[in-house]
Amino acid sequence: MALKLEPGTRLVVATHNPGKARELAEILEGRFTLVAAGELGLPEPDETETTFVGNALLKARAAAEASGLIALADDSGLSVTALDGAPGIYSARWAGPDKDFALAMRKVGERLEAAGAEDLSAWFTSALAVAWPGGPAVVVEGRIDGTLTFPPRGDRGFGYDPIFIPEGLDQTFGEMEPLAKDAMSHRARAFAKLKAALL
Ligand code: IMP
Numbered sequence: 001m002a003l004k005l006e007p008g009t010r011l012v013v014a015t016h017n018p019g020k021a022r023e024l025a026e027i028l029e030g031r032f033t034l035v036a037a038g039e040l041g042l043p044e045p046d047e048t049e050t051t052f053v054g055n056a057l058l059k060a061r062a063a064a065e066a067s068g069l070i071a072l073a074d075d076s077g078l079s080v081t082a083l084d085g086a087p088g089i090y091s092a093r094w095a096g097p098d099k100d101f102a103l104a105m106r107k108v109g110e111r112l113e114a115a116g117a118e119d120l121s122a123w124f125t126s127a128l129a130v131a132w133p134g135g136p137a138v139v140v141e142g143r144i145d146g147t148l149t150f151p152p153r154g155d156r157g158f159g160y161d162p163i164f165i166p167e168g169l170d171q172t173f174g175e176m177e178p179l180a181k182d183a184m185s186h187r188a189r190a191f192a193k194l195k196a197a198l199l
Helices: 018-027 052-067 101-114 178-184 186-199
Strands: 010-013 033-036 069-079 119-130 139-147 164-166
Touching: 010 018, 010 052, 018 033, 018 069, 018 178, 018 186, 033 052, 052 069, 052 119, 069 101, 069 186, 119 186, 139 186, 178 186
Parallel strands: 010 033, 010 069
Antiparallel strands: 069 119, 119 139, 139 164
């Protein structure tokens, strides 16, 4: 069976993060009817895998099984070269139960300082998985490289956006026009691959 996503398909988006849900909706350009996992009251599975790809698949499969709909899930995060890729898959968890990203960004800065790191390079990764209920799944990964800056700048975007300057630019993701971020982000790059595979 060729795996294809027809325009207008109802897709459950397996994220409980409003920032990511909004970006995914923008990237998908009204191509599908999106239903949020939260709207269906789907539980959030524990992210027990050790990679972005593994966690994206786990979330998409859980949502597809629970809803009976084709499910799209993203697992993403910030990886810092001088911190051996941390926080990586733990990016959300560094913000604690209150999802306090000012705290998480401070933690990144403090660890870099403690390590005496001069290399401020970092990258965002997004793994996107689509799973069919009771069936197959497809997963792809996109990445954008950049440099960290402290203190954080800009109040657009979400998560670690205010400390991340994408390669070749001088504004942080937190200062950029949301549409400009959407055009180059790790999520957009992953989606371009998904599009090539499924549309
Ligand atoms: P997940 O929901 O487990 O995939 O958590 C990913 C976390 O990585 C998010 O809560 C953000 O903190 C961070 N993250 C992922 N993508 C972005 C982004 O585009 N900008 C800023 N932070 C991001």
